[in-house]
Amino acid sequence: MYASFGLSRSDSTEILSCMCQVEGFEVRPMIFLKSQSDVGFGLLLFDAVLRLFDEMPERDVVSWNVIIDDLGKNGCVDEVLDAVNEMFWSGVEPNAVTLLGVVACCLKIGDFGLGKLVHLYVIKRGIHMSENLGNGLIDMYAKFGDMESAEKLFDAMEMKTVISWTSLLDGYIRKGELERACVVFHRMPKDTTAWNVMLSGYSEGGDMSSAEMIFRAMPDRDLVSWNTMIVGYAQSKKYMKSLEMLRDMLGFGLKPDRITLVGLFSVCGYAGVLHIGEAIHSFMEKQNVKEEEVEVALLDMYSKCGDPEKALGVFHAIRRKSVLAWTSMIVGLAMNGVADEALVLFHRMCDARIKPNEITYLGVLCACSYAGLVKEGKWLFNAMSEVHGVTPRSEHYGCMVDLLGRAGLLEEAERFIQDMPEKADAAIWGALLGACRMHGEVQMGEKIAKIVTQMDPNHSGRYILLSNIYAATNRWLDAENVRKKMKTSGIHKTPGFSLVEMKGEMHQFIVD
Template identity: 45%
Template structure:
């Protein structure tokens, strides 16, 4: 009782009166110390025990796992005279907490018996590590063995679907939740809102949001963040107001979402106002993330001098994201002077971040300073830094199809390239489209630049979508990098000429292409 109530001193006083044979009492004392991460004290009690049962061992293993001492947990696990499923789950949880996917996988498949806690832990491990395909495969295995999912199961799977942008699989999961009478609790509902928003269906995210009976601050933050990602800034700000009217107080995450919405929509005055009122009206001191959002907003809007001034007067050291936002603004607005200084600074503080080299190189190349661009690329090579390849993913019948720039590994590559040539020819014939070769920042001939643009990964994914989806179906693509201007322009043209809706999630936001327009209003 005392241990559970945080009064460890009183708990120890009662414990000292217990006899050595009272294993329950000893276990309770160990558990009390473990709950408050007092592992050295727990160890002293454990080592004094004359009689230990499996609970004693499990409590210690769980304690070491919780504080990240995986080696100590493993040592005790190996020494245990007998193990039960809790012992294995405690060890598994330790690997999950440390982010050791390989260790967790090893323990999971060695388990003589697994319960739903085991499956949920492994699913969470995959989902948290970005191994969403593995999470979906594991769920299929779990279903095949007849293991009944719990709330934790569907939360992990929702996260995996959202990470992949797998709307079909996410919708199937939602249907599964309804069919199996898994309650739409605040946690499950919030996970579904996040999943639908990240899969490109903000309308379904909104529908689920308003069906959640009890909405906490995380629920509101999730829908506001979703609106920001989709470029619906006015709706994000309306929800921010509605949240407060519902009696839910915003937190620091809420303001990151609101400021992000302002940034994506170029709402400079509103962004300035929200940053200024955080402390005065809401008692929340702005953190580096909030300043970073406003620096991004100012930089995108071309207010580079004001962005630099904000960096200089921040009450904390600006992080790499803040500097990166400024560098991105320099690229958009062609400010070579500031861009060069910021780019060199970022390369120094993040010497293994390929994006910093690429952006600086591109700024030089856009200014036709080819020698400087080559020097940056050479510096990358010397340091062994490799550029992150552009990857686009499209879902078809619950399966994810992956494309890289110039990719010919897909079994349907011949038909995909032929379809893209057909689309490109129609765009040229109907609208006089010609590739924006300014976007290919290499010192090569125009014809070569046109070819380089024609094989970007999202164009291959669009062609694949044309081959397999009905004309009325939306083409949904997830890309790991920022979409380039030529691919953005092409997607707008395709949506107009073919009357097709295309939704692209890039590294920063969503782009909804319809009737020749994009939801970002060309502001990204």
């Protein structure tokens, strides 16, 4: 068997296609040899099982299914497809259990074509559509967004279980069709998973009022339910509600998991509640949580709360640092104005042969901008594409304009915008307008303000910047005229807010 584990993914499609198309459905012998040293199987857990399988004088569909199931559970997707190919070649007809394993692999590798071919094979061979296989195919169609096929298969099923209904529900939510999802939800039998799917749909859509109605109506709530609400409120910037959910969750005796911790660190970072973040950090250490995703969220929280030293301590404790950890720390140092350390860390990252990505470069360019490091910023901007093959995006151009503008190089910043390969958007011109405000450059400010208000006429910040430029040079009448124009055009300033903790409770103050 080891010698035969060498077929490619395309071979899996080809052999299934042959089985579907050849008259009489006879298997075409296909022999592909590959040495054991090239297989890369590398999982000793399977070794004894595979050797026992190799020694079997006859292998039936049950023994093949055992191997395929074990491979699938251990994430050996390509090996599953190879095993199915060899099963075909050896003359053993796959059954519903075998094909369910192949469908699961199709989802993991994102091969919708192969998944549809499996369904076609089931139809043409007249294989009994078991409950599990039917549910698996519905789930596959739903996850690939083919809800028409999912519904047809669902309607044709004799026995519809809560799993069948939930797959259909999840499919509509993934496509953003919440109204259709509601119809399905109200018709179906519900378990906690179904409630959570509907809850997630509202939460991810930003409708936290509907999400809370579903949450309160749930007969049973598990950790997934609470996590969905905590993360949903955090993403909707309703940080107090998120922290209230945490308090209620702990009151029910539930312990936070990885998803809870990531969401909570995000909340603490944006809300600036360092002591709550530290308490959660203490819990994390007691539970010996060492997952990079959580550790990165923790260092990001310390950075947002203005404590880069603690963030660095978390960073250095991460055993295997991916580009995510390096980038988060560089961005954290940049946002706290520690530009020199951000640049040092960037070069250490490159020395460690970790390739920077778009966000990494955004972080170091911001660091250069805050520190006025024009020469270093220019070099880094050029190195993006020339050294690391990262194509600059609008945000990177905006950082360069901000860098030049803060340094007082307004004319160079304007030329930089004009020389861009694509037309600059309002945000890039807005960065230059901000620099005009900083340096009291009225004439250029008026010209740039005209450009950005034409591009984005409803953005209040552009008008306020121009008004402030006039006010800084005592042109009060012009400043007042800008404000009047905002009022007559129905443009309102976005209100700011502050979160203040008083006696253990968070209070939000809005400033219009």
